[in-house]
Amino acid sequence: MSAATPAARRFTPARMLLYAILLFFAVLYLLPLYVMLTTSFKTLAEIQQGNMLALPREWTAAPWREAWGSACIGLECSGVKGYFFNSIQIVVPAVLISGLLGAFNGYVLTKWRFRGHKIVFGLILFSCFIPFQIILLPMARVLGILHLANSTSGLVLVHIVYGIGFTTLFFRNFYASFPDELVRAAQLDGAGFFRIFFRILLPASVPIIVVTVIWQFTNVWNDFLFGVSFASGDSAPITVALNNLVNSSTGVKAYNVNMAAAMVAAVPTLIVYILAGKYFLRGLMSGSVKG
Amino acid sequence: MSFLHIDDVHKHFGETHVLKGIDIEIDKGDFLVLVGPSGCGKSTLLNMIAGLDTISEGELRLDGRRINELHPSRRDIAMVFQSYALYPSMSVAGNIGFGLEMRKVPKAERRAAIQRVAELLQIENLLSRKPGQLSGGQRQRVAMGRALVRDPQLFLFDEPLSNLDAKLRVDMRTEIKQLHQRLGTTIVYVTHDQIEAMTLATRIAVMRGGELQQLGTPQAVYDDPNNLFVAGFMGSPSMNLVPARIADRDGKLVALVEAGETTLALPIVRDREALEGWCNRQVMLGLRPEAITDPTSANRDGGEIFEADLEVELVEPTGADLYVVTRLGGISVNARMRPGSPPQPGEDTRFAFDVSRMVAFDPESEARIRTAVDADAPVQAASA
Numbered sequence: 062m063s064a065a066t067p068a069a070r071r072f073t074p075a076r077m078l079l080y081a082i083l084l085f086f087a088v089l090y091l092l093p094l095y096v097m098l099t100t101s102f103k104t105l106a107e108i109q110q111g112n113m114l115a116l117p118r119e120w121t122a123a124p125w126r127e128a129w130g131s132a133c134i135g136l137e138c139s140g141v142k143g144y145f146f147n148s149i150q151i152v153v154p155a156v157l158i159s160g161l162l163g164a165f166n167g168y169v170l171t172k173w174r175f176r177g178h179k180i181v182f183g184l185i186l187f188s189c190f191i192p193f194q195i196i197l198l199p200m201a202r203v204l205g206i207l208h209l210a211n212s213t214s215g216l217v218l219v220h221i222v223y224g225i226g227f228t229t230l231f232f233r234n235f236y237a238s239f240p241d242e243l244v245r246a247a248q249l250d251g252a253g254f255f256r257i258f259f260r261i262l263l264p265a266s267v268p269i270i271v272v273t274v275i276w277q278f279t280n281v282w283n284d285f286l287f288g289v290s291f292a293s294g295d296s297a298p299i300t301v302a303l304n305n306l307v308n309s310s311t312g313v314k315a316y317n318v319n320m321a322a323a324m325v326a327a328v329p330t331l332i333v334y335i336l337a338g339k340y341f342l343r344g345l346m347s348g349s350v351k352g
Numbered sequence: 353m354s355f356l357h358i359d360d361v362h363k364h365f366g367e368t369h370v371l372k373g374i375d376i377e378i379d380k381g382d383f384l385v386l387v388g389p390s391g392c393g394k395s396t397l398l399n400m401i402a403g404l405d406t407i408s409e410g411e412l413r414l415d416g417r418r419i420n421e422l423h424p425s426r427r428d429i430a431m432v433f434q435s436y437a438l439y440p441s442m443s444v445a446g447n448i449g450f451g452l453e454m455r456k457v458p459k460a461e462r463r464a465a466i467q468r469v470a471e472l473l474q475i476e477n478l479l480s481r482k483p484g485q486l487s488g489g490q491r492q493r494v495a496m497g498r499a500l501v502r503d504p505q506l507f508l509f510d511e512p513l514s515n516l517d518a519k520l521r522v523d524m525r526t527e528i529k530q531l532h533q534r535l536g537t538t539i540v541y542v543t544h545d546q547i548e549a550m551t552l553a554t555r556i557a558v559m560r561g562g563e564l565q566q567l568g569t570p571q572a573v574y575d576d577p578n579n580l581f582v583a584g585f586m587g588s589p590s591m592n593l594v595p596a597r598i599a600d601r602d603g604k605l606v607a608l609v610e611a612g613e614t615t616l617a618l619p620i621v622r623d624r625e626a627l628e629g630w631c632n633r634q635v636m637l638g639l640r641p642e643a644i645t646d647p648t649s650a651n652r653d654g655g656e657i658f659e660a661d662l663e664v665e666l667v668e669p670t671g672a673d674l675y676v677v678t679r680l681g682g683i684s685v686n687a688r689m690r691p692g693s694p695p696q697p698g699e700d701t702r703f704a705f706d707v708s709r710m711v712a713f714d715p716e717s718e719a720r721i722r723t724a725v726d727a728d729a730p731v732q733a734a735s736a
Binding site: 249 | 402431440
């Protein structure tokens, strides 16, 4: 390919059409976000009379303050902040523990193979394809037996169990591309099972750790079904609180507050994506191409 | 007493018998090369010495001590792997020092040891780099540094040069040899490259299908092969193997080889007593390309020269040598001649056969036909 072709190709009609279509879909995709953001900064009066797509005439942060601190959810009027921290309390341990367990599984399934390791991996993989709804009742029973019903710790457990399938898949595929000789060399050097994992494999796993964290963080943070089933009331995560907020407003619907609350609920996942997004694709590639 | 003794070692993977009783003894300071085609069990044997594979039967002794059950890290063995297996997240210094760190060597001592090895291998300027930032040859050196730093009793090399390009491979081969000469270490080295085996080894073990074919000095294995496989595997271009019939011509034992319309009667010099029993029977003659030359290049001090005019089929100049191909017994035969005035294909030229270097094999069993006195020589050959 000559050096001139990329420049020449930029202006072909087919290229222009392609870009136009892509641009159209990008705009279409971002439109709801735009409406949410602008609406959340408008006064209620302006929303009721104005154009949905117009920018606020008068910017106000009041809906955000209300959503965070004083909006009524059910009978309590203290905003979503408590639930926001609930979600953090659920997400952080759930992501860390399921990630670590997945990494261990991947390590054992690739570097310390045992008889039947394929079946074990197959079963773990199978858990990725079990629909959420199927496990609701048995899980409720298990949480009851463990005295973890209606608590954030119970929800953490549920997310860990549900997440292991995916985290194991990620790490197994990543470690499958690691040469086995690495483990052998470390054995000759005198390192044991845990030492090899923590000193050699884990520090070289940054791309797949990022993938796992993003994947688990978004899934756990955005989960609604498990949250509404296993942690109602004060221990509910923010997704459940958002639903309750939208449903429990009486009289006039405070769209601006609802939108602000929805933005609060969405911001953490956005931040994770922006900070780690570029590793995400890279890590997904390295995990999927080999292994 | 031998330093490393591999005593009737077997390996089974389920139903398959991978190693069928390997017996090898080497002395301290020896450079043993295990060579053979892929799947011959040489890497398995190396892994068993390292302790990375279990031993099904037999015994491994290092310096008189049974090591079958010892953990790899307690065998006082270091290994250089084919993929180098450098720890990707550690610096070069970290890689080299990791084994010492695991053995709880104090930091200052560790640093001195790393420095010493880095100087030896000329990688001092790379110590803070990560393996990903190194070239193939540099990685190779770091992998060797990691093995050297622990100053083990035995070094194992698993095809360490196979990932390098041809030029670098030759350079590193020389360096490994120099390192061995300088440090006097005992090395077991696995390769499928017979040239590597010839150049590096003080002892070669040729393996095939989980069995040891021959153990001896490079020269013994080259000049005095135990069977057809060893004869064909060692040497490049490989030994000419020509069908012939042994006959008695006026009291002289000869090998009759068909050459176009005529028949050559090559006098038998080696293994004469053994070959007397093969009179009027088919054998396979083995002649190295350098044992078939032009009359002026022929080595007349050593042995008996037999000359004949034969038709040239093909000429292959390599610069240093000239390979002339002719046809003997229906098989293309390579002769190494003096470069300069190449004969023309299709014409006749004079060939000189150094029959004192000629060996014979049983075409059925593929075993060497040799006089009993010689029979033991290559197997337990003293250092040349």
